[in-house]
Amino acid sequence: MGRRSAQGRSNAVRGARTAMGLTQADLAAAAGVTRQTVVAVEAGDYAPSVYLALALAERLGRSVEDLFGHGAAAGVAAGSAGDASRSEESTR
């Protein structure tokens, strides 16, 4: 509907944010937007402008392609799983 609708395309913002231990409010403050906007971006209800995407990527330490590219959600999920297994191995 909306011209900025992401049409339900998934992205890796939530995965990357939780992996860094950030709250939605933290990320929103860092990117200079409201928490509602972060919620909408994570839900795939809103496609951010290139500038907001860059701000989110910078704060989350990833590239825009990592966050919003094709298969981004799966990539970060796999990356997070890899990080988790690596940290488990390092604690053994």
Added chain:
Amino acid sequence: MTDQAPGSGVEVAREGWFVRAAGRIGDLGSPFYDEERQRDVWDEASAVGFQLLLWLLPGAAVVSVWVGGAAAVPYALVMLLASGLSSGVVLAFARARGLDLGAAVGVTVVRWRLLALLLLLGAFCAGVVRVTPEDSAGRGFGWGMLGGAVLGVAAVAWSQHRARRASS
């Protein structure tokens, strides 16, 4: 209207008095618009409100004339003028900001809406002709507007036909 960015050789858009004045009316410099999703959602909400007014005002004008008779004609005209003025400002602002409606995506839908609007205007004019006394200026005005509405419908239909031929 463009300026040359210093040393860059790149032309940048310069806002004219109309865009600046319209920006004041729309309060477009408000910090509210700094948050991009807030701005986008508000833009969409405003579009809904504008479209609603665009239909409600001519609709109310038609009902006023057919129900209220000759006494309601001046008030109905004010409603139509308000609707027309607002639409004109919207189109002029879009054009001043570089939106060419002729080349815009989905303009066919806009033409169909225009056709419906012209039919509504036709109903208004028919109402004016019906309620104003014969040989009065109002009757002549009503016939004139009715003729204009018929010509407008024909023009939209012709442009629709040409658009279809061009796209096939």
